[in-house]
Amino acid sequence: MGLHHGQVLRILRDEGPNSRAILARRSKLSATTLTHVTAQLLADGSVVEEEPGASGGLGRPALAIRLLPDAHHVAGVHIGAGLVQLTVTNLLGSPKAAASFEYGLPNTSPEALTTRIADEIERLKAVSGVEDLLGVGVGVPGPVDAGQRSILASINTGWRNLPLAGMLERRTGLSVVLEHNVSAMAVAEARFGxxxxxxAVLFVYLRSGLGAGLVVxxxxxxxxxxxxxxxxxxxxSQDGPLCSCGNHGCLESYVNERVLMRSLGSEGSAPADLLMQLERTASWKPTLARLTDSLAIAISLLTPDLIVFGGxxxxxxxxxFSHLREHLPPRVMPHMREILRLERTSFGSQSGPIGGAAVALDHFFYSGARL
Ligand SMILES: [Zn+2]
Structure with a gap:
């Protein structure tokens, strides 16, 4: 039954309130099954029945089923290299509270980090007044296993086969699911942005490294x-600088915070307007050219309809953006020139933690898993 609940919840999330008749048609569920599913969702408090707007027609209008966005909440966590961001959101990914902290690499152990994350989640619950969480979604700096329980390898943190979901579950008492952190951002844009x-949504994120995530x-x-x-x-470039992955001349070996800061003559932590400052230097043109080259390859291989930029x-x-909008289309297949859109993320600096929350919502709510 869980799958049917998930189907109905996803339709309500994406289309807004709907009558039972429309929900049955969209979900292809029988009227009997749909009645059963909506009764359980009503009892659970995830949805309500409401009068539709004045119809002006004859007869009693059908009641609409509406998702209650604040019926349940999840926690979303973004783990970047040296930075953790957290949020608690409702069922539509709207943040109720947010927090962040920095951690030292490589000195912070995964155990210490998960303990701190668990403490921050407790604090966010208190601040937001949210008593119960359906679960936690964590965007992590590297690919995860198929079961979304472990980080397979994270170059910037040095973690390998780290069973982070289980570690965090023991400290929080909550269910936890992992996703590659930039993939999680792409999920957030696909669901709520x-x-x-x-x-096909490709998310491209620049901070200490240059990451990407694709949702198809x-x-x-x-x-x-x-x-x-x-x-x-x-x-x-085969004879380019040494990259963190061990190869030479990767895009990230030219376009990362540390290298770009060095172009500005600084070794400190990167300011929010890093690229605004870089625009005024001689490094700007080659940076744009390398980014454009790599994105042209990515577009030809992955055919995204939309590229969202974050960090x-x-x-x-x-x-x-004007450079990319002018120079990318001529370098990709004609049909892609018509389709492709390039935008800034709709979540600003919160794309990471909202990404974690979107992954948690998919896993613990819109799959119907909890019912
Ligand atoms: Zn590399």
Whole structure:
């Protein structure tokens, strides 16, 4: 039965209130099954029945079933290299509270990190007044196993085969699911942001590294069952600088926070307007050219309808977007020139934790798993 609940909940999430007749048609469930499912959802408090607007027609209008966004909540966590962001959201990914903290690499053990995350989730519950959470979704800096329980390998943190979901479950008492952190951001855009009703959404995120995540037909793209879209490790020069992956001349070896800060003559932590500052230097043109080259390859291989930019790219000057909008289309197949859209993330600096929350909602609510 869980699957049927999930089907109905996803229709209500994506289309808004609907009558039972329309829900039955959309979900292809029999009237009997649908009545049973909606009765359980009403009893659970996830949906309500309401009078539709004045119909003006004859007879009693059909009652509409509406999702109650604040019926349940989840926690979303983004683990980046040296930074953790957290949020608690409702069923539509709207944040109720947020927090963040930095951690030292490589000195912070995974045990210490999960303890801190568990403490912060408790604090967020208190701040937001949310008593119960359906579960926790964690965006992590590397590909995850098919069961979404372990981080397979994270170059920037040095973690390998780390069973983070179980570790965090023991500390929080909550169910936990993992996803590659930029894939999680792509999921958030596909569910609650610019990528709704878009077939293929590619998210590109620049902070300490350059990551990407792809959602196709609503599902994170996981080549080989656990892969990631390694845009940052497209090799653009065989004799380029050493990359964190051990190869030479990857896009990320040229376009990452540390290298871009060095171009600004600084070694400190990167400011929010990093790319605004870089725009005024001689490094800007080659950076744009390398990004454009790599994105052209990604578009030809992955055919995204929409590319969403986050992290420093979300805060990039308008000139970056006008450059890409002018120079990318001529380099890809004619049909892609018509389709492709390039946008900043709709979640600003919160794309990571809202991504975690979107993954948790998919797993613990919109799958129907909890009913
Ligand atoms: Zn690399």
């Amino acid at each position: 610019l990528g709704r009703n878009v077939a 037909d609503g599902m994170p793209f996981r080549p080989g069952g656990h892969g990631a879209v390694e845009l940052g490790h497209i090799q653009i 420093h790219l979300g805060d990039a000057p308008d000139s970056l």
